[in-house]
Amino acid sequence: KAGVTQTPRYLIKTRGQQVTLSCSPISGHRSVSWYQQTPGQGLQFLFEYFSETQRNKGNFPGRFSGRQFSNSRSEMNVSTLELGDSALYLCASSSLPGGVYEQYFGPGTRLTVT
């Protein structure tokens, strides 16, 4: 079974631009969560989607948004990029939402904002 895939793997953007990242979960998994990883803050939860609905959201500004499609693929968007948005963005999928289902991570998208 293929794992979680994320595209693109690397991205360089300029301050003020916007960016869209994509995540395809493991086949059959319907829950997708997004995390931001930085050296200073570690791994921080962004949001979680299930059945095209956002179920949970972390403490990030409104510039960070996401959505999920009917095939469970998910995208996250960051508008008006800031230098501090440079990070590894990770997507994780699980079969169902809820605290008893294991989450499997993709390789991440490395975003650099200049």
Place this chain on the structure above:
Amino acid sequence: GQQLNQSPQSMFIQEGEDVSMNCTSSSIFNTWLWYKQDPGEGPVLLIALYKAGELTSNGRLTAQFGITRKDSFLNISASIPSDVGIYFCAGQGTGTASKLTFGTGTRLQVTL
């Protein structure tokens, strides 16, 4: 954002040695997960723990879910060079939230 207290922060050990790391939280979790992350890659799930007191093994790895539900430890026996990486604990909340709260990470380096 919140991070769990994970120790030690880094370890330098010799091949063949055993390793122990732990994670503590001020909050109760329903699930504890341990991940390993290699540079430039996403975390890979090593062990999942679902019940307080549970002790689970996966090859040379053993992890336990603390009785108080606020801590967990991971042991690696007879370390080998491919064990090098960063190990993260993660707690998964109560209720229907899938949000993972991660530890600060333990960087493991193995010398021959």
